[in-house]
Amino acid sequence: MRRWNGWGDESITVEPKPAAAAFLRERLGEGGRPRDVTLDEAAAGAPASRLAEHPLIAVDPRVRIRHARGQSLPDWIALRGGSIGAIPDGVACPKSQEEVRALIDHAAACGARLIPYGGGTSVVGHLTPTSGEAPILTVDMSGIAALERLDQRSQLATFGAGIAGPALEAALRPFGLTLGHFPQSFELSTLGGWIATRSSGQLSLRYGRIEDTFAGGTVEAPRGTFEIPVFPASAAGPDLRELVLGSEGRLGVITRAVVRVSRAPAAQRFAAFFLPEWAAAEGAVRELAQARAGLAMMRLSNPVETATQLALAVSPRLLRLLDGALRLRGLGAERCLLVVGAAGSGRQVMGLLGEVGALLRxxxxxxxxxxxxxxxxxxxxxxxxxxxxxxxxxxAIDTVETALPWAGVRAGMQRIEAAATAALAAAGERGLVFSHLSHVYPTGSSVYSTFVFRIAADPAATLERWRRLKAAVSAAIVASGGTISHQHGVGRDHRAELVGEKGPLGIAAIDAALKVFDPDTMMNPGTLIG
Ligand SMILES: Cc1cc2nc3c(=O)[nH]c(=O)nc-3n(C[C@H](O)[C@H](O)[C@H](O)COP(=O)(O)OP(=O)(O)OC[C@H]3O[C@@H](n4cnc5c(N)ncnc54)[C@H](O)[C@@H]3O)c2cc1C
Incomplete structure (x- = not known):
């Protein structure tokens, strides 16, 4: 069964190595934490549902709490500390497009707001119900999750949008096909969620981001059914797929999506390299990206992330041996770990990794x-x-991500890290702060920064620590000229920065477009734009 207040299936536990726990104690101090509330305790405090009865809607408080939040750090603090705030008044799990339509009509008739729910893996506050007079209906899409059509000749697959990563790939595998979309949340996140948040997978260098593979589909909106036809390419005016990509549940419910799939490669291999220091490493990665070398993935860790990964993955004895061997080759404390992935025929993969290895040497x-x-x-x-x-x-762990032109990557990364360190220091805490480049492009790269810090005895104090940290790193991203999100989306957490990024006219255009589909603002209000 899925954890209600953490990540993944309850039967799976991944423990850090003993040395890693010592590493964290040394860097951050002894961790402590308050007792988590149980699901039963949280459910006991749930308010009664305000929704009119409907055969498709469950009002059990446990089900409602399980759908009340996503996976951001504030979501965890709320769930574990028991200060959950507003929860949905009901949760429906439709099995067809007709049932989605019926639920939208029911919500409209009750004056309710409706939140589409995919895998619930949002990390930016997409799913938090707005407290207020209107009841909230959350629509869990996991029941609309079949491979509905496969046009093998055109490499187009039509899926129910509630399908999660593993089921989607399993449906394509017998045909020798893959979508190739592998976010770290792959196990739980869904096709509809990927489209609604403009997600990016680990192998995007080969298969593209979701906006490259989303070809068309169906959206049930309060105003009606919106069909997006599928073409290999089109010059017929603005591309309406762009309205749906990144719509974050504000436009309607994506019920069906047609995606461009690829032949599954015969071989896929990953290889790791150490580079002596950041400037050389970033330069090599940039050269490979601009040469369009054909890799499926490049992931470059900065020195602190490299040291952290080594401490988490390798025993102290092995680490000493490795450290000695690397130092002999001029790879000291500033070394950076680069993981590359290649896919294709066995010969292509070996050839490519050979060429890349030569460039990196x-x-x-x-x-x-x-x-x-x-x-x-x-x-x-x-x-x-x-x-x-x-x-x-x-x-506690939190992350932020942005994308910057190559000219600003290093400075941006340093600025984000400095802002995080200063914000935690102002709260009297040491932070473990590190970054990597997760998705590279010829013109620039995403920068993905991670912050580890101690949980306070009082959940409200942990939340305050997070607020200050988030404000500081978001300001650093904006000051660096980066986008407020390369892959996680806007949700509630990035709404303020979006206003600056899109400008008043841009925000007005988004608002006007949403109103065409949802004139009464019943879809996921509070997410994306205020
Ligand atoms: C551990 C972890 C790792 C992650 N790694 C990555 C990563 O590598 N790359 C990446 O891009 N993201 C990553 N994320 C973020 C998250 O997984 C993505 O944003 C993902 O696309 C969300 O999909 P979901 O199905 O879980 O959507 P949800 O979280 O359920 O919903 C997100 C938003 O999409 C809307 N939505 C969902 N389904 C529909 C639908 N059918 N119709 C209309 N709107 C819908 C919701 O209303 C909401 O606004 C990670 C998150 C976690 C917790």
Whole structure:
């Protein structure tokens, strides 16, 4: 069963190595935490549902609480501390487009607001119900999750939008096809959620972001049914897919999506390299991106992230041996870990990794033992479970991400890290702050920063720590000229910065477009724009 106040399935626990716990104690101090409330305790305080009865709507407080929040740090603090705030008045799990229509009509008749819910993996406050007079109906899309049509000749697959990553790939596998969309939240997040948040997967260098693979589909909006036809390409005016991409549940419920799929590669391999320091490493990655070398992934960790990954993954004895060997090759404390992925025929993969290895050696790099790449591959989805075990030890993790032109990548990363460190210091806390480049482009890169800090004895104090941290790093992103989100979206947490990023005319245009589909603002109000 899925955890109600943490990540993933309750049967799966991923523990840090003993040395990693010591590493965190040394860097941050001893972690402690208040007792978490139980689901029963949280349910006991739930208000009665204000929704009129409907055969598709469940009003059990446990179900409502399970759909009340996503996976952001404030969401965890609220759920674990028991200050959940508003919860949906009911949760429906429709099985067809007709049922979605019926639910929208029912919500409209009751004056209710409606929140589309995919996998509930949002990390920016997309799913938090707005407190107020209007009842809230959350529509869980997990019941509309089938492969409805596959046009193998055109490589177009039509899915119910509630399908989660593993089921989607399993449906394509027998046909030798893949969508190739692998966010770290792959296990739980859904196709509809990916489209609604403009998600990006780990192998986007090969398969593209979701906006590259989303070809068309159906949206049930309060105003009616919106069909987006599928073409290989079109010059027929503005592309209306763009209205749906990033709509964050404000436009309507995406019920069906047609996606461009690819032939699954015969071979896929990951390889890890150490580079001597950031400037050389960033330069090498940029060169590979601009040469359009054909890699499926490049993920470059800065020195602190590299040291943290080594401390988390390798025993102290092995780490000493590795450190000695690397230092002999000029790879000291400033070394950066680069993981690359290649996919294609066996020969293409070997050839490409050979060429990339040669370029990285010229940049002063050295290939890491194969175990590093294997460990990264093994942990690429499982490491999300570490959030649970670190919380148990009294440590919170939060992340932010942006994208910047190459000219601003390094300065932006440094500015974000400095802002985070200063914000935590102002709260009297040491932070473990590190970054990596997760998605690279010829013109720039995403910068993904992680902050680990202690949970306070009082959940309100932890939330305050987070608020100050978030305000500081968001300001640093804006000051660096970065977008407020490269892949997580806007939700409630980035709404203020969106206003600056889009400008008054841009926000007015978004608002006007949403009103065409949802004239009474019943869809997920409070998310994306105020
Ligand atoms: C551990 C972890 C790792 C993550 N890694 C990545 C990553 O690598 N890349 C990445 O891009 N993101 C990542 N995320 C963020 C998150 O997984 C994405 O934003 C994801 O796309 C959300 O999908 P979901 O199905 O869970 O949507 P939800 O969280 O359920 O919803 C998100 C938003 O989309 C709307 N929505 C959902 N389904 C529909 C629908 N059918 N119709 C209309 N609107 C809908 C909701 O109303 C809401 O506004 C990560 C999150 C976590 C917790």
């Amino acid at each position: 010229r940049a002063g790099g050295a290939r890491a033992p194969g175990a590093f790449a294997r460990a990264w591959e093994h942990g690429r989805f499982r490491n999300a479970y570490l959030r649970n075990s670190l919380w148990e030890r009294g440590y």
